[in-house]
Amino acid sequence: MKPMPLDEFTRLPPALAVECVDGLAGGIDAVAEGAAPTHRFLRYGWYAAALAAYGGAARTLTVSREGSPVLALPIVGKGPERLGLAQVPGCYWPFRSFPVREDAGVEAFEALLPRLAREVTALRVGPVYDGDPALELLKAAAKARGWAVLDRFVADSYLLDMAAAQAEGTWPRNSTLKKNRFHEKHLGSHGELDWGFVSGGAWRDDAFDALGEIEEKSWIAARTDGSDAKFTAQGHGTFWRAAAKDPVIAEMMWAAVLRVDGAPSAFSFDLNAGALKYAIANSYDPAFGKHSPGKLLYYRNLVRAIADGMTRVDWGAGDSGYKRVIGAAEGPAIRDWLFVRPGTVGLAAKLLRGVWKRSGQREGAAREAGSGEDGEA
Structure with missing residues (x-):
């Protein structure tokens, strides 16, 4: 053969x-x-x-x-x-x-x-x-x-395409930078301003303590039970301190920090993943609120991101107001999913699909409601 x-x-x-x-x-x-x-x-x-x-x-x-x-x-x-x-x-x-x-x-x-x-x-x-x-x-x-596959809507995300914004013209706009310089001048009347960044091996206890100190002065401590704070003991501080023990993750973790006369006064915390920056949290001391310290800080942070070769910012969910002002547009929806194995339980899950969906948010409700508390004017 x-x-x-x-x-x-x-x-x-x-x-x-x-x-x-x-x-x-x-x-x-x-x-x-x-x-x-x-x-x-x-x-x-x-x-x-x-x-x-x-x-x-x-x-x-x-x-x-x-x-x-x-x-x-x-x-x-x-x-x-x-x-x-x-x-x-x-x-x-x-x-x-x-x-x-x-x-x-x-x-x-x-x-x-x-x-x-x-x-x-x-x-x-x-x-x-x-x-x-x-x-x-x-x-x-x-x-x-x-398998039964069930989803429920959680929120819309917001994305800022910095590369596209720059391609269309100067970004940030000169008018924005002019306003920022005005606010910086008046913020400086409260003391010496120090703008710094934290990443990699700089994630020590004192760095986390500084972010937690700002949160404890912020609206999140004043208006909520504080459980959603990212860096306090009663919030999610344990998670981020533990994550930073992995040097690869620590290198991705990034914070811009403003100190006024040496005191931590505002921060913007991100996770840098390739050319994408996940904007996870920002907060500021309301004692300086009329000078928009958070806004000044995240603009500086984004200018630094551009210099570092980053092209997009994922602002996540919540408070579309200030995100749209800075140039972000609606991105992919965020959902919660259940995967239920085949058989009787899977058939029951399919019948209860509507119950799971209604346990989430109504899609489009956040857009109708407008901005919330997460950001800063």
Whole structure:
């Protein structure tokens, strides 16, 4: 018999292996390093920080192709154990997702689902942006395999395309810079102004203390219970201090800080991911509020970002007012997702789809309501 030419053989797809381990798997970082630049902060240290701050016992499902991990899904239990509910751990800022290598395809998620169904009844992913790489591949695989896929709207996001704004003309506008110089002059009457930046190895206790000190003077402490503050002990300070222990994440963490006569007075905190800056929090001492210290600071911060080669700012959700003034436009929606395994429970989930959707926000409500409290005029 004449042997078949090699070019007539059908190449089999690379073998995929799935494993589930207790705790956080060491392969998370390998996957994150091959993820989209916007998602490379989703590292072992990110999830370890979440466990330290918010508790939970993690398991990690990993999908490997020819021995190299392409997908890592950390999960923690949610609610009574008998219900089998789980969620992706992490922080809400900028979003909750999990890492997937850029060259991974839907087949990696198809391989994941049978093992995931053995581990959980339902998985919550989010809040996360529409178009998130892990989300979109998981949705495609889950729908094809008969899982119930439910979503609820959380908020609109806002994006500032600095590169496009600059291409259209001078940005920031000369009139804006002139107003800023006027405010800076009057702010300087309160004392010497020091504009600085914190990143990488500079994330020491004193740097976090300074941000927390500003929050404790701000509207968030005066008008709320303070639980949403990012850097205080009663807020989310434990998470960010723990995340900074990973030097890769610490290098991405960025703060612009204004001190007036040596006292911390305003900050703008971001996560720099490639050419994209996630604007996570800003706050200021209301004693200087009439001089717009926060506005002055974030304009300086964005000018520095441009000099560093950054092109876009993701302002996240909340207070569209000041974000639109600075030039941001509405971006992808942010949603919360439930993936419920096939079977009786999946059928029940499909029937209750409307209940889950109504537990979120009404899409478009934030746009109708206008600006809120997060920003500064």
